[in-house]
Amino acid sequence: MNEVLEVNEEPFLYTMSLINGKWKMHILFWLSKRDIFRYxxxxxxxxxxxHKMLSTQLKELERDNLIIRTEYHQVPPKVEYSLSELGLSLMPVLNAIFTWxxxxxPQQK
Known part of the structure; x- marks a missing residue:
């Protein structure tokens, strides 16, 4: 007989929703390597x-408060991206994934 476990999966699902997407972890990886990047x-x-995918993923990461978008009103326009405090707090998790x-x-032949 299989025992049904009561598990609160909400924290896991929330975290996965933040990094879900083909490119989000890649973007966060690069943003963790330097304080500021331009588009x-x-x-x-x-x-x-x-371009469309990068723009979309950056908007979603900003919406989820993982990155900070700083726009400078000048000609030509200048926009910079950096990790937020929340994004920085996620880096140990992503680093554990990279380390794993x-x-x-697999061994190279």
Missing amino acids: GELKKLIKNIT RYDNL
């Missing part, structure tokens, strides 16, 4: 991401 710098670093991946890479 064009991120676009160059993240190969194969389209490297610890479990």
Whole structure:
């Protein structure tokens, strides 16, 4: 007989909703490497991401308070992205995922 466990899955589902998406963890990874990035710098670093997808993912990360978007009203326009305090607090979790991946890479033949 299988015992049904009472588990509050809400914290897990919430966390996963914040980093869900093909590119969000990649964006957060790069933002963790330096204090500030401009849009064009991120676009160059993240190969194969389209402008539309990068823009969408950045907006979602900002909406979820994981990143800070700073817009400077000048010509030409200047926008910078950085990790928020909440985003910084998520980095140990993402670093654990990255470490797990490297610890479990299949052996090269």
